[in-house]
Amino acid sequence: MQYVGADTHGGWIFGGGRLVGVNTVVTAERERRSDGDRLADPATTRSGTSFRPDIEGLRAVAVVMVVLFHAGVPGVGGGFVGVDVFFVVSGFLITGMLWRDVSTTGTVGLARFYGARARRLLPAGGLVLVVTAICSALLLPPLQARDVLGDEIASALYVGNYRFALHGTDYLAADAPPSPFQHFWSLGVEEQFYLLWPALIIGAAWLVRRTSRRNRAAATPSAAPYLLVLALVAAASFAISLVWTDTLPPWAFFSLPSRAWELAAGGLVALSARGWSRLPSAAAALAGWSGLALLVLACTRLDETTPYPGTAALLPVLGTVLVIGAGCATPRWGVGPGLALPPVRAVGRVSYSWYLWHWPVLLLVPALIGHPLDLTGRLGALALSGGLAVLTLHLVENPVRFAAPLRISAARSLALGGIITAVAVCAGLLLLLARPVPVGHGAAAADLTVATARMPVATPTVNPHDAAVQQLTAQVQAAVTESAATLAVPSNLSPALADAPADKPEVFANGCVRSWLEVGVSECASGDPFSTTTVALVGDSHAAMWSPAFESATEQRHWRLETLGKVTCPLLDLPITSPYLGREYSECEQWRGQVVARLQAERPQLIVLSMSRRYGGDFGFIAYDPAWLDSLTRMVAQLRATGAAVLVLGPIPDPHSTVPTCLSAHLDDVTACSPPRPVAVNAGGIAAEAAATAAGGGQYADLTELFCTADRCPVIVGKDLVFRDDNHLTLEHALALTPVVTALTDRALAPR
Known part of the structure; x- marks a missing residue:
């Protein structure tokens, strides 16, 4: 890889991730109304619901890539491309939800939107932040712990990606140990995307209303203006990514400007879902399997020496676009049925929490036991983090996400998000106070004083x-x-x-x-x-x-x-x-x-x-x-x-x-x-x-x-x-x- 220690490809994000029952249409409908983890066009599913089980399975593929890569499993040197898969998935889901809002109401319900994001992402994220901060303060050397706690505070505020970019740009800090919070960089990218993309959608809607009375009167508003806006964002971001990959690799990897094109690619699929749904079954099946093949190719052929993201990221992004787009047509022999198998979806269901836990566990277990982990130990750490993910899903994610008082009140959801963020930040600050700057307490030592040498007289034997x-x-x-x-x-x-x-x-x-x-x-x-x-x-x-x-x-x-x-x-x-x-x-x-x-x-x-x-x-x-x-x-x-x-x-x-x-x-x-x-x-x-x-x-x-x-x-x-x-x-x-x-x-x- 081009820089930044061991976790240069670690992070990834979730765009309103799914945790619904496998076959429960009622639960799927509740999800559709609140969290937006669904198709842009409900008409594209045969069942008439908006649930996409293949996307849940696609998450499983992505998270397995990432965790096996971090565990150093041979053969998955490009497993870091899981981050790109999730960026595309997030762009698809979030854009679909925003498009439904703007096409029916002419605007975006920002409070409801951000409230849903807060319920979805912050409870599990805040839990992992606080627990990891406490464990880091207890297990890591004081100086490293204090630096890591700074990462925790930045991650809680969703600006950790820029902190990591700055560290990666500093040559003399480039070989510093990886942070247990480094994987939160991608959540920072997503939160920043959430701030900007709804504003672009609202701006485009306003422009459409001002310039076209026909669009205002149309029964079905055209997605063309939004496609144009998203295409321009994608083009500009991809150009930045190409330049920065060569000149500013840490910023290319960690920042929203160089990653927005991947989110935009998913959004373009969402806005063109009707077109994808009209693909002939054979063509859709071929597209889906080709997309999965591209993901496998990226996972097995790329490695840490690949300049990234740059052009190399086209492999996983195009692959994900093909899998998601082909799924809109639900071809009988497509890749979707395989991704929708219950065991695959079960992994996808816990993928958010599994990702949150796996990296801190991989880094902190060696500090706990006093020696590095071999491959067997690292796989055991993945199993441990998987167990933590299941507990988090059932004890934190689902109870908060589906709590009726929160679901019916955007204000309560936003207040919950603010409280979780404040708790995470305060935890980092309090731990910094509890882990003071280490100072030597031994006896004062003398200066290293080297006296000027007396120059001896030169002789044939003495220089x-x-x-x-x-x-x-x-x-x-x-x-x-x-x-x-x-x-x-x-x-x-x-x-x-x-x-x-x-x-x-x-x-x-x-x-x-x-x-x-x-x-x-x-x-x-x-x-x-x-x-x-x-x-x-x-x-x-x-x-x-x-x-x-x-x-x-x-x-x-x-x-x-x-x-x-x-x-x-x-x-x-x-x-x-x-x-x-x-x-x-x-x-x-x-x-x-x-x-x-x-x-x-x-x-x-x-x-x-x-x-x-x-x-x-x-x-x-x-x-x-x-x-x-x-x-x-x-x-x-x-x-x-x-x-x-x-x-x-x-x-x-x-x-x-x-x-x-x-x-x-x-x-x-x-x-x-x-x-x-x-x-x-x-x-x-x-x-x-x-x-x-x-x-x-x-x-x-x-x-x-x-x-x-x-x-x-x-x-x-x-x-x-x-x-x-x-x-x-x-x-x-x-x-x-x-x-x-x-x-x-x-x-x-x-x-x-």
């Missing part, structure tokens, strides 16, 4: 610059060794755990580090901008995290520093794809060429290369593999040809956790978050990189001794928090290592 680096490294190593025994988080930890995520250098905000879609190399000079000696710090975010130390070093030496960075883009000549963008990372390749051209033109005295080593196969290559090492040698040689000295910084340890979050759960045992050295450091890979750098004529700085003892890599050194997240240094710790960085720079620039 003074090597000796200076060794002296300073030894000082840091002593502090690291002392801190490795620390158990309690210091009370004067810097930065504080809650402040760590925002503790990043200015270059991440001032344009020196280009984001995913940005190219070009802006003027990012610091130190002494007018110096004739230039040091260029080049690479991805792991180069940028060292910028505070290099800025301090170049200020001391009165050198000019140029910082040239781009996220997830190492300066190595390797074909690269972006898992965040879900496509070839052409912006990275273009930026590399621009940077190399600039370095060749400016000819700095020193070029420092730094990059993350966490690149896996989803980028098209793997750190430390032969292609990586060969590319490193070639790049060093190419940069050396400019006349510059080249210094390659080795990797920092990989903590294998989001360190502030981990520490917030282990305030009295820092070692629980400090990984063993063999786990955190790839010694063989570092040695291979050093050889590859030397082969290209550059110098290599193995930084391991600055962070690790022989056994462990502590995540707190002195009072410094080492990591701001799961792989970047804090600004404070980078600054504390300035003397070492200065010595490394001096050594790289010294005549050889």
